Amino acid sequence: MTGNALFQFSFYLAALVLLAIPLGFYMARVYEGKTCGLSFILRPxxxxxxRLSRIKHEQEMDWKTYAIAVLAFSLVGFFVVYLMQRLQLSLPFNPQAFHAPSPDLSFNTAVSFFTNTNWQAYAGENTISYFTQALGLTVQNFVSAATGMAVLVALIRGLVRHETTQIGNFWVDLVRSTLYILLPLAAILAVLLVSQGVIQNVSSYQKTTTSLEKSQLQPGSNFLEAQVLPMGPAASQIAIKQLGTNGGGFFSTNSAHPFENPTPLSNFLEMLALLLIPAAFCFTFGAMVCDKKQGVAIFIAMTFVFITFAFAAVHAEQGGNHLFNTLDVNQHAQPGLHGAPGGNMEGKETR
Structure with a gap:
């Protein structure tokens, strides 16, 4: 591992720890219904x-009722996303007039997003309208992540409580996960991503014309060639995609696309967001079981596993591809701002 790689890795871990600890304790207060920093704004x-949903927030559930609520809510999410895709040509905010995805693709996407797996079998920029992206997939990125967080909190309560069968109220946990945790974090991250150049608009796709040299043109072709640049509300979806550990990006190549991830800082923020809430939950666990040492122990164990496999992966990548040795390809790292990173660069994104 190069010195630069070691510094970046260490800086990432330090930033993760510094953010995860206070966030974890904040999340514990949220789930326990205690006053937190945003209560004066968000409690009303x-x-x-x-009141609007007629949720009896003071009434808790046993595990069976909780599980039924989780499944029922997820099933509704599936049907909403499926229908939104199938009807998207008739819905607003579709400037490119994208037709409905096929029934099997719509089914696959709906199942994938409500289960928080977010596996994509489509290219978002030429398949899904802004309406479906924002109100279908992005909303599911929020609520599917919030559902998983709620279930984890219910599990923690089940481990702690010994004299009751009640493990909380799913609807309360869902609302608090979304309102107090995911929405504020996603808003902050989205603004930071926009500041780095991640697009956020509802404009039609833009056409630009690029001059090409004669040597680059095929015989009989013109000197000017139009290029279509996809637009859309990307930053708002990327923020929750990362924070909720979702996989469904706005564009087909996700965060390898320059409109989703244009700078080294945006890349760092997106990587940080991926592990922020999972890491914070270790400290949430410690606070909710009234034994912070248990939370720290879990975090240390998870970090040890992460570091072990990360170092193994970096070592393997920096070692390069031995098949290239016979081709006289230099795979050694070179110092300096414009130096080569070294290792196996085949297939790597090198912007």
Whole structure:
């Protein structure tokens, strides 16, 4: 591992720890219904959601009722996303007039997003409308992640409570996960990503014309060639995609696309967001079981596994491809701002 790689890795871990610890304790207060930093703004909204939805927030559930609520909510999410895809040609915010994905693709995408697996079998920039991206897939990125967080909190309560069968209220945990944790973090991250150049608009795709040298043109072709640049509300989806450990990006290549991830800072922020909430949950666990040492122990164990496999992966990549040795390809790292990173660069994105 090069010195530069070691510094970046160490800086990443330090930033993750510094953010995960306070976030974890904040999340514990949220799930326990205690006053937190955003309560004066969000508590009235939370109570309004309960009244509007007729949720009895003071009434807890046993594990069977909790599980039924999880499954019912997820099933509704599946049908909404499926229908939104099938009807997208008739829905607004579709400037490219994308037709509906096929029934099997719509089914696969809906199942994938409501289960938080977010596996993509489509290219978002030529398949899915802005309406479906924002109100279908992005919303599922929020609520499917919030559902997983709620289930984890219910599990923690089940481990702690010994004299009751109640493990909380799914609807309350869902609302609090979304309102107090995911929405504020996603808003902050989206603004930071926009500042780095990640696009956020509802404009039609833009056409640009690039001059090409004669040597690059095929015989009989013109000197000018139009290029279509996809647009859309990407930053808002990328933020929750990373924070919720979702896989569904706005564009087909996800964060390898320059409109999703244009700078080294945006790349660092997106990597940090991926592990932030999982790491924070270690400290949430410690706070909720009233034994912070248990949370620290889990975090140390997870970090040890992460570091072990990360170093193994970096070592293998920096070692290069032995088949290239016979081709006189230099795979050694070179110092300096413009030096080669070294190792196996085949298939790597090198912007």
């Amino acid at each position: 909204i939370e109570m309004g959601i309960y």
